[in-house]
Amino acid sequence: MQDIAVILLSAVLVNNFVLVQFLGLCPFMGVSNKLETAIGMGSATTFVLTLAAISSYLVNNFILIPLGLEYLKTIAFILVIAVVVQFTKMFIEKSSPLLYRVLGVFLPLITTNCAVLGVALQNTAKNHGFLEASLYGFGAAAGFSLVLVLFSAMRERLAVADVPVPFRGPAIALITAGMMSLAFMGFSGLA
């Protein structure tokens, strides 16, 4: 039980994928203009990342390791992630058109989210078991969603703030992200 809490806490806060490990920065900057889209992207990523962490664990443990093919894990994981994303997209489109309208645009974007591949690779590097691997994936996604939502809320404020001209647009967003990153460094004391 304590292990579970430690893994989740570490993935969400201490080793936050975006602000501490700097993975998945592209959607972090790209879809954080509006709170609404950020929430959509966050939930889509959470869903896909958890599923991708589980399936890449299965592929790694039951196909790659028995055949001595660990060196192929990157390319195999990319394949797994692409399939999971595409399958999720089809499934959601059929089962819940409303959810598809909210998440639809973001689903293909997740394929190129390097946090997804990062989680799969770190799971193998850290020798996580099945439960740990899926929890780590879920925690990473929850951390991603958390900072995405926080950041987009800040950017909505920034959009109406009186920012000096040279800092307008992406400049102030990057500075804000940097300061958020500094703040998240504070969580390393938890570990």
Add this chain to the structure above:
Amino acid sequence: MNMVDLIAQQPLLAALVALGGLAIVFGGILGFAAVKFRVEGDPIVERIDALLPQTQCGQCGYPGCRPYAEAIANGDIINKCPPGGQATINALADLLDVPAPELDGEAVEVKKVAFIREAECIGCTKCIQACPVDAILGAAKQMHTVIASECTGCDLCVEPCPVDCIEMRPVAQTLADWKWDVPAPLGERLKGLRSADLIATDRPRATTGKDRAA
């Protein structure tokens, strides 16, 4: 020696089999999903919807642009959209490959915007709720006003006003929004012209009938 051992001893073969097998399995899953979860979308509705102005004003008699797009796809006429004007009708006619009719109802020649006579406004917010493009500013028991640059001139705010303080005013043309008139279609410009009139040397010279015959 079983199959797995045999494959595992040949690194190249193992890699090929593993990745190839994964790809085939995944391809099968996706192919199955594509058939199983096929969505009967109507692409023509999407394309019609994309051409409509999305003001959701309801002047076509449908509760919004998308319902009207669905109605067009089911055979409704395409000239019921005043905010889109003739340009939208032409685009729709082009997409659906039908002749472009004139805009239904009285032709809106001049662009108009709503204007609130502020001295009479009682601040009931009814026009704010009616406005499809959020072009009316104000709060309860405060006077309202129209953001002229956002107003599409759709008339929807006029009717709900309990004190009739909203009027539609034509927009004066300024240097900033003046445009050349769109030239009439070629067919109309040539109407009444004989092909002979186009070529100067073919025109009848204002001389004698003998010359013309020659």
